[in-house]
Amino acid sequence: MDILNAFVALLNYVMIPATAYGAQLALGALGVTLVYGILRFSNFAHGDTMAFGTAMVILATWGLQALGVSAGPLPTALLALPLGIAATALLVLGTDRTVYRFYRREKAAPVVMVMVSVGVMFVMNGLTRFVIGVDEIRFDDGVRFLISAREFKQATGLSEGLALRGTQVLTVVTAGLMVWALFWFLNHTRTGKSMRAYSDNEDLALLSGIDPERVVAVTWIIAAALATTAGTLYGLDKAFKAFNYFHLLLPIFAASIVGGLGNPLGAIAGGFLIAYSEVSITYAFKKVLGYLAPEGWEPEGLVQLLSTEYKFAVSFAILVVVLLFRPTGIFKGKSV
Amino acid sequence: MNLRAVSMFAAMAALIVLEGMISGWNTALGLLNMGLISAIMALGVNMQWGYAGLFNAGVVGFVALGGLAPVLIAMPPTPGAFSAGGWGILLAFAVAIVTLAVAIWLNRRLRGAARALAMIAVLGAGFFLYRAIFDPAVALVEAINPAGTGYLGGLGLPVLLSWPVGALLAAGGAWVIGKTALGLRSDYLAIATLGIGEIIVSILRNEDWLARGVKNVNGIPRPVPYEIDLQNSPAFVERAAAFGLDPVTASTLAVKLGYAALFIVVLGALIWLSEMALKSPWGRMMRAIRDNETAAAAMGKNVTARHLQIFILGSAVCGLAGAMLITLDGQMTPGTYNPLRFTFLIWVMVIVGGSGSNWGAVLGGMLVWFLWVKVEPWGQALMQLITSGMADGSALKAHLLASAAHMRLMTMGLILLLVLRFSPRGLIPGR
Numbered sequence: 107m108d109i110l111n112a113f114v115a116l117l118n119y120v121m122i123p124a125t126a127y128g129a130q131l132a133l134g135a136l137g138v139t140l141v142y143g144i145l146r147f148s149n150f151a152h153g154d155t156m157a158f159g160t161a162m163v164i165l166a167t168w169g170l171q172a173l174g175v176s177a178g179p180l181p182t183a184l185l186a187l188p189l190g191i192a193a194t195a196l197l198v199l200g201t202d203r204t205v206y207r208f209y210r211r212e213k214a215a216p217v218v219m220v221m222v223s224v225g226v227m228f229v230m231n232g233l234t235r236f237v238i239g240v241d242e243i244r245f246d247d248g249v250r251f252l253i254s255a256r257e258f259k260q261a262t263g264l265s266e267g268l269a270l271r272g273t274q275v276l277t278v279v280t281a282g283l284m285v286w287a288l289f290w291f292l293n294h295t296r297t298g299k300s301m302r303a304y305s306d307n308e309d310l311a312l313l314s315g316i317d318p319e320r321v322v323a324v325t326w327i328i329a330a331a332l333a334t335t336a337g338t339l340y341g342l343d344k345a346f347k348a349f350n351y352f353h354l355l356l357p358i359f360a361a362s363i364v365g366g367l368g369n370p371l372g373a374i375a376g377g378f379l380i381a382y383s384e385v386s387i388t389y390a391f392k393k394v395l396g397y398l399a400p401e402g403w404e405p406e407g408l409v410q411l412l413s414t415e416y417k418f419a420v421s422f423a424i425l426v427v428v429l430l431f432r433p434t435g436i437f438k439g440k441s442v
Numbered sequence: 443m444n445l446r447a448v449s450m451f452a453a454m455a456a457l458i459v460l461e462g463m464i465s466g467w468n469t470a471l472g473l474l475n476m477g478l479i480s481a482i483m484a485l486g487v488n489m490q491w492g493y494a495g496l497f498n499a500g501v502v503g504f505v506a507l508g509g510l511a512p513v514l515i516a517m518p519p520t521p522g523a524f525s526a527g528g529w530g531i532l533l534a535f536a537v538a539i540v541t542l543a544v545a546i547w548l549n550r551r552l553r554g555a556a557r558a559l560a561m562i563a564v565l566g567a568g569f570f571l572y573r574a575i576f577d578p579a580v581a582l583v584e585a586i587n588p589a590g591t592g593y594l595g596g597l598g599l600p601v602l603l604s605w606p607v608g609a610l611l612a613a614g615g616a617w618v619i620g621k622t623a624l625g626l627r628s629d630y631l632a633i634a635t636l637g638i639g640e641i642i643v644s645i646l647r648n649e650d651w652l653a654r655g656v657k658n659v660n661g662i663p664r665p666v667p668y669e670i671d672l673q674n675s676p677a678f679v680e681r682a683a684a685f686g687l688d689p690v691t692a693s694t695l696a697v698k699l700g701y702a703a704l705f706i707v708v709l710g711a712l713i714w715l716s717e718m719a720l721k722s723p724w725g726r727m728m729r730a731i732r733d734n735e736t737a738a739a740a741m742g743k744n745v746t747a748r749h750l751q752i753f754i755l756g757s758a759v760c761g762l763a764g765a766m767l768i769t770l771d772g773q774m775t776p777g778t779y780n781p782l783r784f785t786f787l788i789w790v791m792v793i794v795g796g797s798g799s800n801w802g803a804v805l806g807g808m809l810v811w812f813l814w815v816k817v818e819p820w821g822q823a824l825m826q827l828i829t830s831g832m833a834d835g836s837a838l839k840a841h842l843l844a845s846a847a848h849m850r851l852m853t854m855g856l857i858l859l860l861v862l863r864f865s866p867r868g869l870i871p872g873r
Binding site: 148150205215216217218220224226227229230231235236239240352353356363411413415416418419421422425426429430433 | 495497499569577622623626627628629630632633634636637638640641644645647648781782786789790793841844845848849850851852853854855856858859862863
């Protein structure tokens with residue numbers, strides 16, 4: 107029995123990666139849920155908005171690096187983030203003006219809007235590939251490890267190492283700040299309140315003189331900021347690859363539906379729920395159980411519930427269970 | 443079909459003939475065959491979207507499920523594989539089904555905390571039992587000559603039989619997903635099908651015992667003769683000489699024509715069936731449901747059940763097309779199942795052709811496939827033209843030339859958006 111080593115192994119391989127991944131999913135799901143709450147359709151282009159935003163951040167990072175600017179211990183991408191957000195916001199505002207506004211005025215059915223967002227997804231995907239190509243790009247610089255496995259082993263004398271990467275801490279801190287700013291904005295500013303009013307009851311909001319175009323524009327800007335940040339954090343944590351962001355779409359949708367579409371708090375909870383389930387179900391618990399089991403009782407197999415290739419199945423299973431038992435999500439979202 | 447539709451099909455035929463005269467008949471027939479398969483996929487998606495307004499974002503999954511059928515039906519069984527692990531795998535599936543049945547039964551009988559606890563206990567125990575039987579059986583099957591087989595193999599039956607089986611497989615998948623996601627709000631189906639599509643493809647990629655995963659299954663039997671057999675047959679060589687063709691060219695053309703004939707028969711049957719269905723009272727009911735669900739429900743129509751029906755039918759057609767595709771390729775390559783190519787491209791075909799119109803779906807399938815193939819060389823040529831003034835070796839020129847390959851995604855997206863915006867009824871409008 108070695109509880110301490112088991113705990114460190116669990117922390118190192120499950121808790122820390124899942125927390126970082128959960129924060130990225132939560133930011134992505136927040137964007138989807140906001141667009142859903144205000145514009146009332148599931149935005150299939152969100153994954154590719156993330157990819158485009160990240161591509162812009164990478165370009166800006168390269169520019170800054172060429173100028174010799176760096177953020178010291180932090181990744182340069184953090185400095186480039188505002189530029190990336192601005193570029194992405196311009197793109198989605200342009201998309202709204204040229205594409206979505208027409209259907210909004212026509213009061214098109216939500217499923218037509220979804221179809222339109224698929225078209226936008228294609229174009230954005232092509233645009234991203236056009237701008238930055240399809241290769242894997244690593245753009246994290248600055249301090250790589252806050253705690254390295256070797257140092258941790260030396261300092262504590264445990265046989266199990268604990269590694270904490272700079273990008274993981276950065277992900278959680280940035281996501282926390284973003285969420286805090288978003289909730290402050292939604293709850294304390296006039297624009298934020300008018301957004302919530304518009305989401306709750308469109309007709310009443312219009313009657314009270316809220317300008318719908320303004321609400322929609324602000325929503326898109328926030329969605330672009332959330333998407334770019336989520337995409338950049340994901341890219342810093344793993345690596346940037348244009349096509350990976352399309353695959354993030356499923357866990358992101360699952361997170362926002364689990365939390366109740368249109369419900370920001372639910373999106374965050376959903377993001378962490380999906381991330382923790384995904385990581386812990388695909389993690390091989392052999393090591394952890396090996397420390398916990400009494401002498402001679404160590405498990406022989408990997409004790410892995412599902413192989414990592416099936417991580418989509420986890421988000422999907424959670425999605426199906428929620429759809430079957432609570433179609434409006436665990437936090438009561440909308441069902442238009 | 444009216445004059446407009448006839449002239450459009452004539453134009454499409456002219457495009458293919460033109461292609462044949464410019465780049466050779468082999469290419470043109472290849473385009474035609476893939477166009478026919480795309481047309482069948484588009485017919486399936488059109489049933490779901492055009493007749494009922496259902497958004498299936500997992501077409502790739504149903505196509506892949508259909509593509510499994512030629513492997514399971516037509517490949518010879520791997521000697522010893524079934525006796526080694528086949529029964530174990532079947533037993534594991536039986537355990538899984540019994541577990542689910544018990545869980546569903548408990549879900550109906552119990553209430554509150556007892557229900558949750560019992561469900562978790564049954565599902566958990568069932569899962570571990572399933573894995574305990576399944577994993578060793580799979581290891582046994584995959585250990586048999588892993589470089590050559592390492593999978594259960596098929597039944598060794600004629601490959602044409604696999605087409606209806608592919609449709610059945612896809613229909614089964616559609617039933618499961620439709621049961622869960624239909625009857626809820628419309629985008630939920632889109633998201634759930636997106637998920638099932640990803641999962642089916644990842645199962646095909648990773649379950650080596652089933653269809654060798656990314657190691658691919660090659661040499662799936664054909665419904666048409668092999669080129670080499672034709673070339674060795676004196677009768678064929680003689681007849682080719684009568685047309686003024688050398689045996690090699692003639693044999694490739696004959697094989698492709700054989701496939702085209704088979705595909706045209708299937709496509710014709712499907713169109714006839716779906717046109718009859720649309721004209722029947724059933725078709726009127728489907729249109730009524732699509733146009734106003736509330737009114738149709740008020741008239742006593744069971745909207746969710748009809749949606750489930752049409753969803754299964756449409757997916758079955760996609761599965762049929764998937765089986766035909768694998769038969770045409772002669773190999774199962776799960777790595778090529780890309781959602782952009784097999785889900786969203788099919789959507790572009792349906793929208794461009796005209797939602798709700800069967801002939802439109804066929805035309806859209808052929809035309810968009812033609813464009814999908816041609817846009818890449820056209821993009822290359824365009825980029826060559828744009829960059830021709832730039833200095834050789836400049837980074838921008840290299841980047842622009844390299845990125846021309848991605849032009850077709852953007853082009854397809856633009857076509858989809860433009861058609862949706864300016865001509866939402868498509869080339870051949872449906873009713």
